[in-house]
Amino acid sequence: MCPKSSQTLNLLVINPNGSEAVTNLIQSGIDRYTGPNTVTTYWTCPNGPAVLQSQEDIDRSTEACLGPLVQIQDRKRYDAFLLACYADHPLVAALQGRLGLPVVGIFEASVHHALDVLQRMKRFAILTTGKAYEEQLSNGVTKLLDVEDVPLSRFAGAVATSVGWSDLQKTDEGTGIVKAKVREGVRKVLGLGDIGVICVGGVILFGMEGWIREICEAEMGQENGQKVIIVDQLQAGVMAVERAIEKMLD
CATH class of the missing domain: 3.40.50.12500 (Rossmann fold)
Structure with missing residues (x-):
């Protein structure tokens, strides 16, 4: 600071x-x-x-x-x-x-940052943890965008990975499980279309930004994958x- x-x-x-x-x-x-x-x-x-x-x-x-x-x-x-x-x-x-x-x-900080860096014709999405947070965060974004007078169309949605704290307590097997869940979640996010920013939403996902970048590059090609901005919460x-x-x- x-x-x-x-x-x-x-x-x-x-x-x-x-x-x-x-x-x-x-x-x-x-x-x-x-x-x-x-x-x-x-x-x-x-x-x-x-x-x-x-x-x-x-x-x-x-x-x-x-x-x-x-x-x-x-x-x-x-x-x-x-x-x-x-x-x-x-x-x-x-x-x-x-x-x-x-x-x-x-949460509010990362959404505001996403809006600051979001390019025209692109949308931002949230990659989160549990399923319940998809609706909770989507409702929260709707309120924030209304206050900021930003079209809701700039938000693509929130996608759960189902990564839980118990997954992080496991050994190498747990790491593989977490990576697989994150990979599937990122694929769903990119499938929403026109994604320019991914907000990593959920403290237990902190430190996985590098994996998310690698998945974006694998799914979109290196050049396009590098253009997606990953927001560290x-x-x-x-x-x-x-x-x-x-x-x-x-």
Whole structure:
């Protein structure tokens, strides 16, 4: 992160589920993108679902996280909050309504980044994890595009890979299973037509951007495959926080 001010900035990164292992995965990504003037603290929801797999889980995590996070901000002043959950998560708006600081969600950040880099006559799509997220994210994108006054036709859809946390805990066999699921998901995304940007949506898919690039090149040919922009959800989140802080400092 490189805001205009050289002052130290305190960023709280929120994992709204109860898995410390997921928090560690988030940290491995966020840490590579934040700059030397940013002090990053990672917070895991203490009482929420271990993994968010449904809208009910997302709503439960909002209830579990909101009060403790408001109390945390009352005790220690953070400069910004980053919600590291790829979902249309109500916690973002709830915190924005309670706190006088930038609150950014990686879902919203990646969609905005996709729109920024999307070429004319092309569309963006989301490659996600569980089946339930296809509808959840599609509805979220519809709301965002309506606010931004962007035609819904720019969005091709959300496609689930069915990659789960349990898949990542396996050995070499698990890696093969994950790769096969990601390959099938990317093929479905490309089959939607005119895809210029793929948003990687789901924290457990972080680090698979290279596979997705390789699959695009294998399916479309190297030259055309390289033209597809792959959005790293955590990088997009950090970039959005950076912009929000710079705007606040102006």
